[in-house]
Amino acid sequence: MRWFRVLFVLLIVAGFGLTWYLLQPQNSLVWxxxxxxxxxxEQAELANPGRGLYQWRGQTMICPSELISNRERYDRWTWAELEPNENQYDWQEIHQLLDMAEQNGQRVWLGLGASAGPSNNGPFLPIYLQKPEFGANFEGDWYPNYNHPFVQNRLEALLAAFVAEFAGDQRILGVQMRSYGRYGEGYLPWNADKSHGMWASESTARWLVDAWHTRLSPHFLISIPLSNNPVFYYAMTKQPYWSITRDALGMPEQMGNIDQLIQSDITVDGQAIGPLVAERWKVAPMFSEMIGEYGERDYSGQFLAAQTQVISYHISYVSNGNFAQPYRASPWDFWRDPINCPEQASNWSNADIENFMLAGKLAGYxxxxxxxxxxxxxxxxxxxxxxxxxxxxxxxxxxxxxxxxxxxxxxxxxxxxxxxxxxxxxxxxxxxxxxxxxxxxxxxxxxxxxxxxxxxxxxxxxxxxxxxxxxxxxxxxxxxxxxx
CATH class of the missing domain: 2.60.40 (Immunoglobulin-like)
Known part of the structure; x- marks a missing residue:
C-alpha cells in the first residue's frame, strides 16, 4: 500500500503544478x-519582363513609356536568311538585335527557320534545297519535304549551329519554332493534295519536334504556333513544356481555334491534347501577335477583341505592332522620334487606344x-x-x-x-x-x-x-x- 500512497501524493502534486502553470499568464506572439x-x-503600366506589350519587329504602335511594358522585343528569320549557302550561316542580324535589346533594357524572342511562304521578298528556303527531290512548288510557293532524310539532316545542322552560337546567352528569353507550315505558322494550304511532300508524316512530325526539343530545350524556352496538325499535337506532350504562339489576336474566328483544340478528343501517346492546351498557360506563356492583314474586312473591333481574348486565353505577350489597314499608322510618330513620341493623326480612336492599352496591362502577371x-x-x-x-x-x-x-x-x-x-x-x-x-x-x-x-x-x-x-x-x- 505504501507505493500506492506515494503515487497518490505525486498525482496530487502534479495536479497542483499543472493548475498553477495554467493560471500563469502565457507568452503569446505579438504581430x-x-x-x-x-x-x-487604371494607373501607369508596370513594366515587367515576360508580359505586356512587346516590341514587334521594330514597330512601336503604342509609344508613351507609361503605357507599355516593352521589356521584350521580337523578330524572326527565314531559313534562307540564316543559311544563305549550304553550311554557311549568317547570325549577324541576330547579334545586332541582341545588342540593341541590351542597350534598351530588353530581352529577345526569336522566330527561327520559316521555310515556306511568298518569295516576293526573297526565298524562305535556301536555294540549294529548292530541288524536286527535296520539296515542291504549290501555287507559287516552295515547300520543303521534311520527310526526306537530307532535308532533315540540314535542319538538324541549322539548329545545332544556332545552339553552338547562342547557348547561354541570357538576352534570349525564348525561341519560336517556325519550321513547319506557311510563314512557319503551322498551317498548310487546305487544297493541297495529301500526296504533296509538304505534308509531314506521323513519324516526320515526331522527328521535327524532337529535333527542336533535344537541341534547344536545354537552353531556351520553345514556343510553337497553334495549329491543327500532328506537329503541334506532339509538341504539347514534351517537357520542359513548350509555349503556345497564336498569330491572330484581335480576330475571334481565328482565336476560336484554341477552343476547338481544347474541346477536341485528340490523344497522343495516351495524353489528351485538349487539357494540355487548356492548362498550358499555367506552366508556359501564351505568346500572341496581332492579326495583321487577313483580307478585306472591318478591323475596327480588333482592339476590344484583343482585350477580351487576353483575359479568356490567359495571354502573357501582346504584339505592339502588326496591325491591318487602316490602322498601320500609329497615333504617335515613333519612327521620327522614339524618345519624345510626338502625336500624329491616325485612324485610331481614343477608345481604340484605351482598349489596346488595357489589353497590354492585363497581359501576364x-x-x-x-x-x-x-x-x-x-x-x-x-x-x-x-x-x-x-x-x-x-x-x-x-x-x-x-x-x-x-x-x-x-x-x-x-x-x-x-x-x-x-x-x-x-x-x-x-x-x-x-x-x-x-x-x-x-x-x-x-x-x-x-x-x-x-x-x-x-x-x-x-x-x-x-x-x-x-x-x-x-x-x-x-x-x-x-x-x-
Whole structure:
C-alpha cells in the first residue's frame, strides 16, 4: 500500500503544478501588421519582363513609356536568311538585335527557320534545297519535304549551329519554332493534295519536334504556333513544356481555334491534347501577335477583341505592332522620334487606344502583397503574407523575393529570401504564405522593413510589384518594425 500512497501524493502534486502553470499568464506572439497600398490597374503600366506589350519587329504602335511594358522585343528569320549557302550561316542580324535589346533594357524572342511562304521578298528556303527531290512548288510557293532524310539532316545542322552560337546567352528569353507550315505558322494550304511532300508524316512530325526539343530545350524556352496538325499535337506532350504562339489576336474566328483544340478528343501517346492546351498557360506563356492583314474586312473591333481574348486565353505577350489597314499608322510618330513620341493623326480612336492599352496591362502577371505580418519569438522571425495576382497568368521564371531590415543608417542588418514561388500564384486566387527564419538576433530598436524582387541577371531590372513605396533601387519600403 505504501507505493500506492506515494503515487497518490505525486498525482496530487502534479495536479497542483499543472493548475498553477495554467493560471500563469502565457507568452503569446505579438504581430505587427503592414498593409501595402495596392496600385490600381487604371494607373501607369508596370513594366515587367515576360508580359505586356512587346516590341514587334521594330514597330512601336503604342509609344508613351507609361503605357507599355516593352521589356521584350521580337523578330524572326527565314531559313534562307540564316543559311544563305549550304553550311554557311549568317547570325549577324541576330547579334545586332541582341545588342540593341541590351542597350534598351530588353530581352529577345526569336522566330527561327520559316521555310515556306511568298518569295516576293526573297526565298524562305535556301536555294540549294529548292530541288524536286527535296520539296515542291504549290501555287507559287516552295515547300520543303521534311520527310526526306537530307532535308532533315540540314535542319538538324541549322539548329545545332544556332545552339553552338547562342547557348547561354541570357538576352534570349525564348525561341519560336517556325519550321513547319506557311510563314512557319503551322498551317498548310487546305487544297493541297495529301500526296504533296509538304505534308509531314506521323513519324516526320515526331522527328521535327524532337529535333527542336533535344537541341534547344536545354537552353531556351520553345514556343510553337497553334495549329491543327500532328506537329503541334506532339509538341504539347514534351517537357520542359513548350509555349503556345497564336498569330491572330484581335480576330475571334481565328482565336476560336484554341477552343476547338481544347474541346477536341485528340490523344497522343495516351495524353489528351485538349487539357494540355487548356492548362498550358499555367506552366508556359501564351505568346500572341496581332492579326495583321487577313483580307478585306472591318478591323475596327480588333482592339476590344484583343482585350477580351487576353483575359479568356490567359495571354502573357501582346504584339505592339502588326496591325491591318487602316490602322498601320500609329497615333504617335515613333519612327521620327522614339524618345519624345510626338502625336500624329491616325485612324485610331481614343477608345481604340484605351482598349489596346488595357489589353497590354492585363497581359501576364500583376503581383501585390496585400497584408504582411511579422512576429519575433525565441530568436525566430515569423513572416505571414497575403498575396494577389491581378493579371491573367503567372510569371514563368523563378524570381526571388527578399525581405530586408535596415537600421537608422540605412544599413542592411538582416535579410532573408522568401520561399514563396511567384510561379505558383495564379490569377483570381488569394494566396497565404508563412515562413519562419531561425537565429534571428537584433537588438531592440526600430528597423525599416523592405521587400525586393532583385534582378535575376544583368539584362533585367528588379521586378515591379503592384504596390506603392518603390525606391530607386527597386525595393519597396513596407514600414517600421519595432523590436522590444
Amino acid at each position: 505587427q501588421t503592414f498593409t501595402p497600398t495596392v496600385i490600381p490597374l 500583376r503581383y501585390a502583397p496585400t497584408t504582411i505580418k511579422l512576429a519575433i519569438d525565441n530568436q525566430q522571425l515569423q513572416i505571414e503574407s497575403s498575396w494577389q495576382n491581378a493579371g491573367v497568368a503567372p510569371i514563368y521564371e523563378r524570381w526571388p523575393l527578399v525581405w530586408q531590415l535596415r537600421d537608422a543608417t540605412q544599413t542592411v542588418v538582416w535579410q532573408g529570401e522568401s520561399s514563396l514561388d511567384l510561379r505558383q500564384l495564379l490569377p483570381a486566387q488569394a494566396y497565404e504564405h508563412r515562413q519562419q527564419f531561425e537565429q534571428f538576433k537584433l537588438p531592440a530598436g526600430e528597423y525599416e522593413l523592405r521587400l525586393v524582387a532583385p534582378a535575376i541577371n544583368r539584362y533585367v531590372r528588379p521586378l515591379q510589384l503592384a504596390i506603392e513605396g518603390q525606391l530607386d533601387d527597386g525595393a519597396y519600403r513596407i514600414g517600421i518594425l519595432s523590436i522590444r
